[in-house]
Amino acid sequence: MGGLRKRDWWMVFLFVLPVVVILLAISIFPMVYSFYLSLCKWDIGMGGQRTFIGAGNYLRLFSDARFFNSLKNTGRVLLFGVGTQFALGLSLALLLNRSFRGRSLVVTLFLLPMMISPVVVGCIWKIIYHYQYGPLNYLLNLLGIRSVNWLGSGSISPYSIVLADIWEWTPFMVITLLAGLQAIPDDLYEAARVDGANRWQIFSGVVFPLLRPVVIIAILIRVMDAFKIFDLVVLLTMGGPGQASESVAFYNYLTGFKYFSMGYASAMSYVQLAVIVAIANVFLRSFKGRAVV
């Protein structure tokens, strides 16, 4: 590089310029501008003036009960949704990590929910959850269980969203963990068996440590995705009843694009970003510290 002539430097600059311009325009500028907005009061309902208020929006967030409610609902999706997806995904991946007739077909069928458009998933579950005519309550009734108010109850509707999310995204866990399992060489299993390890010892001593990086990445991807859950909320409950099932992303959308409080919505986005970056860091540290491969 040190030997480049001045003319060559210009060429380098010219080649890099489009990328820099595009990056500045579509990534850096919106980030900087939205951060600036988060420090301003800007309600554009009536073409309102933008006023710099410093940390005012961030302080308002900490006293906004609706924001904390949405955070709690998002937390439910992370804890119960992603947690169940991982548990189910790992179990199914272990079952599918052996050869049997029709395995390819079974794997493909398992992937179907993930392949369906999220809007269609929402519509399907809206029908499934219908109180009077939904197949889920019909089945429960056949088992002698009373109909459940899946979408009209403030205490149940957040979990109805979690259930639909589990159905939609467990296949992602299955396929990712299955790929990880298949990357483990057979001779390691054989060596463990030769050493007299039982199934649990093989799983806990060989399989899981080797699978850990894949597990961390799979959970991290799902956590980041689930933190932004929006489509199922809109399609199933619109955040209702009232605000009972609002997620952070949905409340952020309402603030920005229904109430048009752009400064406040930007501040909310940055808090979301901070939370997700913190979670990602925790996962990545554990990835660095304990990775075996």
Next chain:
Amino acid sequence: MRKFLLFLFAFVLLASVAYASPVKLVVVGDAGHNLKPFEWYAKDLKEKFDVELEVIGVPFGELYEKEKVELIAGTGAFDIMIVFPKFLAEFAANGWLYPLDEFVAKLDPKLDDVTPGYRDFYCKYGGKLYALPYDGDVLSLYYRKDLLENEEERKAFKEKYGYDLKVPETWDEYLDVAEFFTRKAGEKLAGEVLQRDFYGTAYYGQKDQIFAWWGNIFASLGGVYFDEETMEPAINSEAGVKALEIMKEIHKYCPPDVLAYGYEELKDVFLNGDCFMVIQWPCVGKKGADPAQSKIVGKIGVSHVPGVKKDGEIYYRAMMPCGRVLAIAAQSKDPWKAYQVIHYLSVVTSLDDVSTPETGLDPYRYSHFAHPEAYEMFANVEDAKIYLAGVQKNMEKGYPEMVLPGTVEYEETLGVALTKALTGELDPKSALDEAAQAWRDILERFGKEQQKALYQELVKGWKAVGLW
């Protein structure tokens, strides 16, 4: 030279093709049955006005933000917009809509034929005309007249409540009738064993419109949105709390998932024959007469929404939520052609559009009420007359929806608070106090003085036409 002539010829050819092409106008509205007229008359409109329509449907609850985002950004994405009056004021105040007054002299929209509520408040802002009416929404009471007339039920009702079973006129009667007809599967209704639960009533439970179902009660108790002088929210007044307490009682006789109900669910629970009565928009009456959409054809009665008894008279007020109007974006490519299109739909074809069960559009012109024979879905003209008289009865006592800038947010925060009380999360007074505080915040953000002036102007207008 030959090349130049060839180029010139091609240029002239292209220019003439472009000149001869119809103007393309983009229409946006809430998706579904209310956009159908734009499709039905697309050919006529092309022939008459040389316009080609591109129709974009967006979900009912998202129309405001979809339109506003494009208007703020000044993209010029839309020419004709279906607008709900609750956001017309905001759009007009920001200069995003094209004032129509200049066109009125050229092509008369026959506003004298439009009932006052829709004409004066849903289409105008600051004295200027910004839209033409398209849909005359007012809430009305629909009930199962076959069950009401059933001798067995009448006898049982009188035994239980001590007075004759009749169309409920007061909220107390409404509660009695709702309670009486709420039955479990396996119980009998009009002599027949029910295969599934049957409910006394239901309401629109989603947070965007629930205010209107509470509003019917609130308004009949004399409630107002704001104190005119101080602009202090009045929704947490005695009338507001009492209305919410009544609504909590009504909630007991509704399907358990009623808080998830939007327009479709509320329509379906009634037209599927699972509920005795609902307060709904007028289109439910005409759809209920259509065998393709209703299981209770010929069994529906219509009346005014209940009220309260004062000095021996029933005082009732029917909320007028939604009430679609047709507006033209200030950045429209061709406002005059767009006006011709909306004029055609608001004046020329409007009777056809409001009198078919294919749309959710409801009568808003005196001429719509004067032609019962047009409502062919009813078994006979007499039935159509009864339907129209019922709607008109509510319209005369209509309680206008607030049309201040910020109304979308006012209504939704109120909806959230109402739901909190209905789910038992808060008591009615605390819930409404919370909503009132949210309203104060919105007032401040939109400018209290400006809002006050607009509200006072609105009230003055409502009073002038007898709606206040």
